[in-house]
Amino acid sequence: xxxMKALVYLFVYPGLLFLFVYSTFCEWFDRKLYARLQNRVGxxxxxxAGILQPIADFLKLLFKEDIIxxxxxxxxxxxxxxxxxATVATAGLYLPLWNYDVSRTTFNSFQGDIIVVLYLLCLSTxxxxxxxxxxxxxxxxxxxxxxxxxxxxxxVPLFLSVxxxxxxxxxxxxxxxxxxxxxxxxxxxxQIIGLFVALISLQAKLERTPFDIPHAETEIxxxxxxxxxxxxxxxxxxxxxxxxxxxxxxIATVFMAGFAGGLMGSLARFVLKTxxxxxxxxxxxATFSRIRVDQMVVFSWKYxxxxxxxxxxxxxxxxxxxx
Amino acid sequence: xxxxxxxxxxxxxxxxFKKPATVMYPxxxxxxxxxxxxxxxxxxxxxxxxxxxxxxxxxFAIEIETLSEEEKKYKMTIHNDRCxxxxxxxxxxxxxxxxxxDGYELSTDSRRKLKIAYVYSRPKKTAQQSxxx
Amino acid sequence: xxxxxxxxxxxxxxxxxPISLRITVEGEVIKDADVRLGYNHRGIExxxxxxxxxxNIYLMERIxxxxxxxxxxxxxxxxxxxCGLEVPKRGLFIRMLVCELERIHSHYLWLGVAAHEAGFxxxxxxxxxxxxxxxxxxxxxxGNRxxxxxxxxxxxxxxxxxxQKEKxxxxxxxxxxxMEYYTNLGTTEPSFVARVSGVGILPKEKxxxxxxxxxxxRASGIASDIRKDDPYAxxxxxxxxxxxxxxxxxxxxxxxxxxxxxxxxxIVEYLVKNLPSGEIKVRAPRKVKEGExxxxxxxxxxxxxxxxxxNGTDKPERVKVRAPTLANYPATIEMLKSGFIADIPLIFAAxxxxxxxxxxxxxxxxxxxxxxQVLTMAxxxxxxxxxxxxxxxxxxxxx
Ligand code: SF4
Ligand code: SF4
Numbered sequence: 001x002x003x004m005k006a007l008v009y010l011f012v013y014p015g016l017l018f019l020f021v022y023s024t025f026c027e028w029f030d031r032k033l034y035a036r037l038q039n040r041v042g043x044x045x046x047x048x049a050g051i052l053q054p055i056a057d058f059l060k061l062l063f064k065e066d067i068i069x070x071x072x073x074x075x076x077x078x079x080x081x082x083x084x085x086a087t088v089a090t091a092g093l094y095l096p097l098w099n100y101d102v103s104r105t106t107f108n109s110f111q112g113d114i115i116v117v118l119y120l121l122c123l124s125t126x127x128x129x130x131x132x133x134x135x136x137x138x139x140x141x142x143x144x145x146x147x148x149x150x151x152x153x154x155x156v157p158l159f160l161s162v163x164x165x166x167x168x169x170x171x172x173x174x175x176x177x178x179x180x181x182x183x184x185x186x187x188x189x190x191q192i193i194g195l196f197v198a199l200i201s202l203q204a205k206l207e208r209t210p211f212d213i214p215h216a217e218t219e220i221x222x223x224x225x226x227x228x229x230x231x232x233x234x235x236x237x238x239x240x241x242x243x244x245x246x247x248x249x250x251i252a253t254v255f256m257a258g259f260a261g262g263l264m265g266s267l268a269r270f271v272l273k274t275x276x277x278x279x280x281x282x283x284x285x286a287t288f289s290r291i292r293v294d295q296m297v298v299f300s301w302k303y304x305x306x307x308x309x310x311x312x313x314x315x316x317x318x319x320x321x322x323x
Numbered sequence: 324x325x326x327x328x329x330x331x332x333x334x335x336x337x338x339x340f341k342k343p344a345t346v347m348y349p350x351x352x353x354x355x356x357x358x359x360x361x362x363x364x365x366x367x368x369x370x371x372x373x374x375x376x377x378x379x380x381x382x383f384a385i386e387i388e389t390l391s392e393e394e395k396k397y398k399m400t401i402h403n404d405r406c407x408x409x410x411x412x413x414x415x416x417x418x419x420x421x422x423x424x425d426g427y428e429l430s431t432d433s434r435r436k437l438k439i440a441y442v443y444s445r446p447k448k449t450a451q452q453s454x455x456x
Numbered sequence: 457x458x459x460x461x462x463x464x465x466x467x468x469x470x471x472x473x474p475i476s477l478r479i480t481v482e483g484e485v486i487k488d489a490d491v492r493l494g495y496n497h498r499g500i501e502x503x504x505x506x507x508x509x510x511x512n513i514y515l516m517e518r519i520x521x522x523x524x525x526x527x528x529x530x531x532x533x534x535x536x537x538x539c540g541l542e543v544p545k546r547g548l549f550i551r552m553l554v555c556e557l558e559r560i561h562s563h564y565l566w567l568g569v570a571a572h573e574a575g576f577x578x579x580x581x582x583x584x585x586x587x588x589x590x591x592x593x594x595x596x597x598x599g600n601r602x603x604x605x606x607x608x609x610x611x612x613x614x615x616x617x618x619x620q621k622e623k624x625x626x627x628x629x630x631x632x633x634x635m636e637y638y639t640n641l642g643t644t645e646p647s648f649v650a651r652v653s654g655v656g657i658l659p660k661e662k663x664x665x666x667x668x669x670x671x672x673x674r675a676s677g678i679a680s681d682i683r684k685d686d687p688y689a690x691x692x693x694x695x696x697x698x699x700x701x702x703x704x705x706x707x708x709x710x711x712x713x714x715x716x717x718x719x720x721x722x723i724v725e726y727l728v729k730n731l732p733s734g735e736i737k738v739r740a741p742r743k744v745k746e747g748e749x750x751x752x753x754x755x756x757x758x759x760x761x762x763x764x765x766x767n768g769t770d771k772p773e774r775v776k777v778r779a780p781t782l783a784n785y786p787a788t789i790e791m792l793k794s795g796f797i798a799d800i801p802l803i804f805a806a807x808x809x810x811x812x813x814x815x816x817x818x819x820x821x822x823x824x825x826x827x828x829q830v831l832t833m834a835x836x837x838x839x840x841x842x843x844x845x846x847x848x849x850x851x852x853x854x855x
Binding site for chain 1 (some may be wrong): 574
């Protein structure tokens, strides 16, 4: 029975299947919202209001010709997209969604899982770099280098801002952090700066405008994805979508008091809160123009990191006051 | 110049609740303005076979063949696959036998289908007129 | 750091037409740039020699899709001066009206393209949505959105009615409001300004010595505009000012184009309100007197020059076209140097390149010893058959 439950947990809910379906829904939501902000219609034909369009795109890509560059390492080149999906989907398992118990440590909820999630999300970025590097194409190489350059920019503020609510909650466990803020929701007001920094860093992590520098189409073609096609590209797109869900889930957990309630209650809260985060990300995407990679690094060290440190100080003071 | 971060946001959010500007083309169509230059069409009864249109067409899209000299029978082929819709033929025609209709959905799967042929005899009246001259 | 050469084009998402920019970069910084043309040669000048003057109007129109009216006007003006035709005032006014509407449409389009190259897709969508208004106006006036075909030798082909006038004034008001909004937005949104200001510097002296034209030149602080310097049509009667900027960068080019749009809107208003009555065209002879003519025209992208040589028949002996983009290439190379890779599309887009307009002949360069050679069509065909192992007489391009 326990095995059955674990399997359902891994593959159905909130594992792969749920992540797949929900991430395509989120992509549709993002695309539709982005289009409406630009006075367009967005996806319109596949399914009701184009809701099946991301799945259709995914299926279409699966059947497309799959090309591996001559000079590329075949094995690494083919395996990277799958590892990418695996890392972000694994990160998704640690979100405190329905299947956890605060009083007990389980394999998917333990002290320090917040670090594991951040680490796995970071790994996916490294995979993007590797895939760019292994494509042996000028554009991919430049894209890969840009991925790494950006990583050094946004990773520090992201870590600092996501960890500061955890400091107040006095726990490195996502479920406990969420529970803490369910008990003291007013404390979240003091995390506003952190939320702001985290949203912007997440935008950078997801490589969306204004930080879509590594695959800036008009500059370096597809960037890291230039040589990827067919199934591999489909998996990379799935990876980005799942990363978006997991990233916004993470922010919803630490800054918006998580997802309490039973099966349906937690699901509803999860959907609502992640969609709010994704909507904000979409608005950011529509508002700005892409910046240069040097400007991005300067921006994150000049503004984002000091803000994150400020948030850290605020958190420490609050913690002192509570004690 | 003062910089305002997020200067675009009010405009973007305002449009969130407006109808999209997109015209869902095959399902809804725009109005075609008067005098739109669509495809050239011949009114065979007016043509006096002066060949001014053939001479002036920049795309060599009009072709007139003589089917029978005695009966004054002619065949005009308008090659819509070559036509660039400039309406020069309409302007060159002395009898206003050509006009532009408002058709713009020309695409088909074969360029042969775009050829339009008109077989006609030269009207008697104009024939007499020209013989009088 | 190692220097690498990256090819931008002939096929690249930032380029709407084929051209090859070979950029030598060190990390993200551009060290050197080189432009190779000739991927889109269409033989228009040769073709023009085998067509009558009337047919050539429509051929010239197809040199460019955006400034189609510029090329016809330029050509038609040359032919008119050869024939010694005096175009009626009303005809000239309608010609200028279409010309200014075309400038508005072109600059709106350019603003969208620049925004897209900078990754600012929302601005791109909005400007192109509003561009539809001016496209519709042109369609109402001429019967088509892109190839207006309104010029003919000796005047214009279509008159303007009162209803059309009203519609134009109405549409212009909307465009004016929107352009004011974009001016505000384009110069205050920090992420966009950060991308365009200080990028692609072209100092005044360089712009002068490299013979840049149009907005590229005016953004370097030189007030040169054919409409003012060498007025054609009836531009000498119309009050307008030449717009310049002194920042010499891409932001300056954005500002110049925005100001020019506002200026064009004013000109359109003036033209519609002061439209003289009378004929719109005079009859033109089919055969043109022997002689040569050079015609200049301020296209949205800069100075456009047509040279026409007539031998007394109904077909020109030689037509030579110098499109504005060609004049801006040397300046582009200068601008690209010491920029970032991320700036390439923006700098290149800032000259508003219309690549196929500028393609005039094909030169074959031997990459081993840099020898150049001009080939005839027959020679190209021969070489192609040889390289493909085709038999003599078989079709070179089998369909
Ligand atoms: S519209 Fe122009 S191209 Fe078409 S048939 Fe008439 S003259 Fe020829
Ligand atoms: S110009 Fe008019 S009358 Fe003359 S051949 Fe053509 S259609 Fe007939």
